[in-house]
Amino acid sequence: MLSEALLEVKNLETNFYTEEGVVKAVNNVSFSIGEQETVCIVGESGCGKSITSLSIMQLIPESGKIENGEVNFAGRNLLEMSKKEINRLRGNDIGMIFQEPMTSLNPVYTIGQQMIEPLQEHLLLSRKDAYKKAQELITLLGIPNSEKIINMYPHELSGGMLQRIMIGIAISCNPRLIIADEPTTALDVTIQAQILDILRDIKKELNTSILLITHDLGVVAEMADYVIVMYAGKIVERGPVMEMYTNPQHPYTKGLLKAKPLIGERKESLFTIAGQVPNLAELSDSCYFADRCEHRMDICLKKHPELKETSANHSVSCYLYEGEAVR
Amino acid sequence: MSETLLEVKNLKKYYSSSKGIFSKKNESVKAVDGVSFTIEKGDVFGLVGESGSGKSTIGKTILRLHDKTEGEVRFKGEDVFSLIKKDLRRLRVQTQLVFQDPFSSLNPRIRVGDAIGEAMVQHGLATNKDVREKVLQVMETCGLSPYHADRYPHEFSGGQRQRIVIARAMALNPEFLVMDEPVAALDVSIQAQIINLFSELRKKNGLSYLFISHDLSVVEHLCTKIAIMYLGNIVEMATKEELFDNPLHPYTKALLSAVPIPDPRVKRERIILKGDIPSPVNPPSGCKFRTRCPIATELCAEKVPEFRDVGNEHFTACHYV
Ligand SMILES: Nc1ncnc2c1ncn2[C@@H]1O[C@H](COP(=O)(O)OP(=O)(O)O)[C@@H](O)[C@H]1O
Ligand SMILES: Nc1ncnc2c1ncn2[C@@H]1O[C@H](COP(=O)(O)OP(=O)(O)O)[C@@H](O)[C@H]1O
Ligand code: SF4
Ligand code: SF4
Ligand SMILES: [Mg+2]
Ligand SMILES: [Mg+2]
Numbered sequence: 029m030l031s032e033a034l035l036e037v038k039n040l041e042t043n044f045y046t047e048e049g050v051v052k053a054v055n056n057v058s059f060s061i062g063e064q065e066t067v068c069i070v071g072e073s074g075c076g077k078s079i080t081s082l083s084i085m086q087l088i089p090e091s092g093k094i095e096n097g098e099v100n101f102a103g104r105n106l107l108e109m110s111k112k113e114i115n116r117l118r119g120n121d122i123g124m125i126f127q128e129p130m131t132s133l134n135p136v137y138t139i140g141q142q143m144i145e146p147l148q149e150h151l152l153l154s155r156k157d158a159y160k161k162a163q164e165l166i167t168l169l170g171i172p173n174s175e176k177i178i179n180m181y182p183h184e185l186s187g188g189m190l191q192r193i194m195i196g197i198a199i200s201c202n203p204r205l206i207i208a209d210e211p212t213t214a215l216d217v218t219i220q221a222q223i224l225d226i227l228r229d230i231k232k233e234l235n236t237s238i239l240l241i242t243h244d245l246g247v248v249a250e251m252a253d254y255v256i257v258m259y260a261g262k263i264v265e266r267g268p269v270m271e272m273y274t275n276p277q278h279p280y281t282k283g284l285l286k287a288k289p290l291i292g293e294r295k296e297s298l299f300t301i302a303g304q305v306p307n308l309a310e311l312s313d314s315c316y317f318a319d320r321c322e323h324r325m326d327i328c329l330k331k332h333p334e335l336k337e338t339s340a341n342h343s344v345s346c347y348l349y350e351g352e353a354v355r
Numbered sequence: 356m357s358e359t360l361l362e363v364k365n366l367k368k369y370y371s372s373s374k375g376i377f378s379k380k381n382e383s384v385k386a387v388d389g390v391s392f393t394i395e396k397g398d399v400f401g402l403v404g405e406s407g408s409g410k411s412t413i414g415k416t417i418l419r420l421h422d423k424t425e426g427e428v429r430f431k432g433e434d435v436f437s438l439i440k441k442d443l444r445r446l447r448v449q450t451q452l453v454f455q456d457p458f459s460s461l462n463p464r465i466r467v468g469d470a471i472g473e474a475m476v477q478h479g480l481a482t483n484k485d486v487r488e489k490v491l492q493v494m495e496t497c498g499l500s501p502y503h504a505d506r507y508p509h510e511f512s513g514g515q516r517q518r519i520v521i522a523r524a525m526a527l528n529p530e531f532l533v534m535d536e537p538v539a540a541l542d543v544s545i546q547a548q549i550i551n552l553f554s555e556l557r558k559k560n561g562l563s564y565l566f567i568s569h570d571l572s573v574v575e576h577l578c579t580k581i582a583i584m585y586l587g588n589i590v591e592m593a594t595k596e597e598l599f600d601n602p603l604h605p606y607t608k609a610l611l612s613a614v615p616i617p618d619p620r621v622k623r624e625r626i627i628l629k630g631d632i633p634s635p636v637n638p639p640s641g642c643k644f645r646t647r648c649p650i651a652t653e654l655c656a657e658k659v660p661e662f663r664d665v666g667n668e669h670f671t672a673c674h675y676v
Contacts, residue, residue, distance in 0.1 A: 072542035170629070186631045216405035216569065218628045218647075221613040225627055243542065246615025269619045287547035289576035291614060292599065297551050298576065301544040304512050 033060035033100075034237050035084070035205055040097035042076075042083045049309040053079040053092065055261035058335075061205065061254075066231060066238040068248040068269075070284075071258035072305060077241045080258070081207050084239075085124065086114050102204070119146040123198030123236075127210040129190035133182040139166075139193055140178035143200065150201040165196040169226055188219035192226065199230055206230070209241045224250060245288055249273060254341075257281050260306055260316040263335055267342030277344040279321050315347070323348055359432075360531055360563050361394040361417065366426035368412050372636060382636045386412040388587035389426070391662075394531075394580075399557065399564045401574040401595075403610070404584030405632055410567045414533040417565070418450050419443070430531070448478050451524035453517075455536035460520055461508040468494070468504025471523045478527060490526065496559075497522040498552060514545030518552070525556065535567045550577060571614050575599055583607045586635055586643040589662065593669040603665065603676045605648050642674070650675060 042054035054076045061067045069077045082088045084099050084106060099106040102121070106114065118124065126132055133142060143165065144158035153161060159178070166174035169192040182190060191211060198206055208227070212220035224247065231238055240251055248255055249269065256266040257278065265278040276282045286299035303320040306312075314329040315321070321328065327347050335345040369383040387409040394400045402410050415421055417428050419435050428435040430446060438446060454460055461470060472490045475481035481489045491501050497518045508516060517537060524532060534553075538546040550573065556562055568574050574581055575595060582592040583606065591604040602608050609626040616623075628647045633639055642660050645651040654674055662672040 072544060172630075188631055216632075217571075217613040218405065218609060219631070220615075221625060221627055224615075225625075244615065245543070245617040249617045249619045249621075250615045252619075273617070273619050284543055285617065287543050288617060289547075289550070289572040290617065291572045291575055291611070294575065297554060298547040300547045300551060302548075304514060304545065 032062065034063050034065075034102065035239070036060040036098070036100040037080075037084065038098040038100070040080065040083055040099065041095045042079050042088060042092055043095055044089075044092045046091065046309065048307075051308045052261050052311060053308060054083055056096075057258075057261075057263055059256055059263065059266060061237050061239055063204075064231065064235050064237055065253045066240060066251050067254045067256060068240045068242060068252035069256045069258055070242060070245060070248050072243060074305060074308070075258040076261040076308075077243075077258055078209050081209050081239060081241055084207065085118055085122065086111065116150075119197075119203075120150045120201050121204050123201070123203040123206045125191070125194050125198050125206065125208040125211045127213050129187070129194045130182060132194060133190065135182055138179050138181055139185070143178070143193070143197055146197060147200050161200070162196070165200055166193070169193075169196050170222065188215055188222065191215065191219075191223055195223070195226060195230070199234060199236070202234060203236055205237045205239065207239045207241075210243070211240075212247065213242070213244075220247075227251070245284060257284070260311065261308055262316060262332070262345065263343075264317065264346070265342075265344045266335075267339075271339070271342050275342075277338060277342075277349055278317075278346050279323055279348075280317050315345075357395040357397075359393055360396050360398070360430065361565075362427075362429040362432075363393070363413075363417060364391050364427040364429075365389050366391070366413070366416060366428060367424040368409075368416050368421075369424045385587050385635050385638060387416065388635075388638075390582075390584075390587075390589050391426075392582055392589065392592060394563055394565065396530075396563055397557075397561060398580055399553075399566055399578045401578030401581040402565060402567045402584060403569065403571060403574055403581060405569060405610075407586075407632060407635065408584040409587045409635075410584060411535055414452065414535050414565060414567055418452055418533055419446070420452070444478075448480075448527045449529055450531045450533070451527060451529040452533045452535065453520055453524055453537050455539050458508065458513075458516055461516065463508055466505050466507060467511070467519045470508075471504075471519070471526050474523065475526050480527060493522050493526045496556070497525060498548070512545075514541050514548060517541065517549055521549075521552065521556075525560075528560075529562070531563050531565075533565045533567070536569070537566075538573060539568070539570070546573070553577060571611060583610065586632065586638050588643060588672065589670075590644065590673070591669075591671040593667070597667055597669045601669070603669065603671045604673050605650055605675075606644050607671075609647075609649075642672070 038058050040054050040057045044051040044053055057080055071077055083094050140162055143162035147153045147158040147161055163174045163178055166177055171177055171192055212223050252269045255269050255272040257264050259280050265281045276285055283301040301320050315332050318324050318328045333345045333347050335343045337343045338349050366387055367389055368387040369385050372382055372384045404410055416423050468490050472486040476486055499518055538549050566578055578595055580594055581598045582589045585606050591607045602611055609628050612626045630647055633646055639646050641657050642655040645655040660672045660674045662670055664670050
């Protein structure tokens with residue numbers, strides 16, 4: 029068991045009010061991240077991964093509303109903080125990395141100008157020292173010619189380089205937690221390997237915790253200590269990484285693991301999960317996975333099952349396991 | 356006896372890039388820089404490589420969707436680039452292209468049933484009378500329901516839209532399909548459905564594919580032959596079994612080792628390549644991979660390695676294989 033929680037998300041609920049109706053993007057989600065722990069959230073597109081991470085930082089789009097829950101970070105509820113307090117925390121104690129580095133960088137400022145800003149603001153470094161530190165960071169991230177790069181503009185760099193710069197900015201003030209939302213999804217595999225390597229090094233050297241969001245079960249297996257599987261805005265299963273891969277329980281988790289082709293496997297056909305994810309504005313009272321589930325029972329159509337612990341730290345939301353858990 | 360469907364010889368495609376007001380020279384992007392391969396009937400030929408390596412350009416050039424710079428493309432023995440209009444029309448039926456993003460290739464104002472039927476009628480594969488029936492048939496083959504025919508593209512999920520585009524291609528009863536990253540934008544569970552559909556279509560209709568992908572696990576699952584590309588060249592080409600059981604080129608080995616394995620029990624040595632892919636405007640001298648190759652020597656900067664058969668129909672271009 030890892031040390032006590034650095035971040036604790038409790039009963040988080042975020043909804044969007046749209047013409048179609050209420051989109052329950054994050055539907056009563058709870059989990060925690062320990063010191064120096066890497067927690068991965070995995071699931072298909074639209075299941076609420078990004079909105080979960082954005083809710084933590086009060087960064088959700090305007091039509092969205094956080095309607096319930098607590099996000100405790102180092103003893104304080106982030107959801108009760110003012111925008112100003114949150115902004116201070118962000119870039120100081122919590123660093124964020126997104127899928128598209130271009131969306132977080134300003135095209136009219138040089139890399140250097142954007143890197144020194146948080147260093148001056150949060151670490152109160154002089155301009156000169158901030159530049160020096162920025163250059164060190166660039167070198168640390170394996171980018172050659174830091175003195176040249178620092179004066180370049182974002183569009184002059186490749187996606188892989190920009191993502192490294194984003195990591196540089198995220199770690200520049202020695203954060204305790206890094207939130208990375210699909211940081212390698214837009215990158216080629218050889219570049220992804222570089223970035224994952226850097227994240228692992230950072231964790232070791234700076235003792236940070238990481239919340240890593242991805243849809244790639246391969247990335248999860250390599251990076252995670254603890255895994256959260258989301259489906260239709262809900263956590264359907266969560267557990268330590270070894271457990272999740274050797275003893276997956278939820279039919280959806282099992283299906284995801286079986287549906288992915290593996291190198292060296294060479295099967296005739298792939299396992300498929302029939303159908304598609306439900307519309308989050310039209311959720312019924314059944315288990316949200318019911319219309320795609322091979323094991324559906326009568327009870328599954330009555331109510332979405334609650335998340336229940338089946339072994340140490342391993343919980344699943346499925347009626348197939350309720351008997352066992354109660355036993 | 357196998358029958359050659361597509362033969363590509365020393366194909367080159369350079370784009371002129373006069374990007375940027377400051378660049379005086381009209382530099383050329385060597386997107387495809389001399390590739391040769393053949394596809395036999397029934398093959399699923401996988402083209403793998405990182406972004407910018409020239410995969411899409413090959414796909415479009417062999418279908419003559421734009422001009423070539425040099426080289427030869429033969430489809431069933433005929434030189435694709437010297438076809439007259441009538442024969443080109445025939446080629447447009449026999450060969451079809453499916454892209455990664457199905458939305459961009461569907462007209463939002465046309466019902467999907469009409470979109471599928473349109474080309475059938477146009478090419479004389481259906482009459483106004485029996486087109487509906489034929490559309491529903493091909494939709495069923497591709498896992499779509501009859502009621503889908505009267506809906507518009509935006510009413511479908513990504514996976515369903517990809518089925519629609521595949522159905523539209525299949526409606527012309529082609530012999531050869533170029534699939535450009537057809538599952539890259541799909542979630543795992545939907546990706547598996549579409550991949551199985553490809554396998555079924557191949558078995559049932561005797562289709563051959565050029566399957567473009569950056570995902571080695573998908574390629575291994577689906578393809579019979581595989582070519583690995585780097586900066587406009589094929590660096591290694593072999594049967595699926597040869598390529599995965601006995602990879603030879605340092606780039607292939609690095610690519611394979613970079614794929615994350617979804618099993619936390621597997622720990623392995625990873626070859627981390629340094630740096631980025633160089634620009635195809637000014638590729639490195641000698642072996643283009645040398646700036647990132649872990650075993651490059653001086654020879655690699657001086658001499659272009661020959662693309663040669665090392666036995667078992669296994670081709671590679673490296674001085675040290
Ligand atoms: N601005 C928005 N307005 C309405 N719905 C939204 C908005 N942003 C996200 N959603 C919805 O919230 C759900 C969760 O989205 P997201 O967290 O981005 O998914 P993921 O990151 O897992 O792909 C999706 O169903 C999505 O359609
Ligand atoms: N129309 C075009 N004009 C100029 N350059 C192009 C054009 N299309 C592609 N390229 C360039 O050609 C190279 C190969 O591109 P592409 O064939 O799309 O690669 P891939 O499909 O492997 O990602 C890239 O460097 C790309 O920028
Ligand atoms: S609760 Fe029922 S429908 Fe839902 S995943 Fe479990 S068995 Fe399937
Ligand atoms: S020729 Fe040289 S640089 Fe190229 S792959 Fe072989 S060893 Fe590496
Ligand atoms: Mg997301
Ligand atoms: Mg492409």
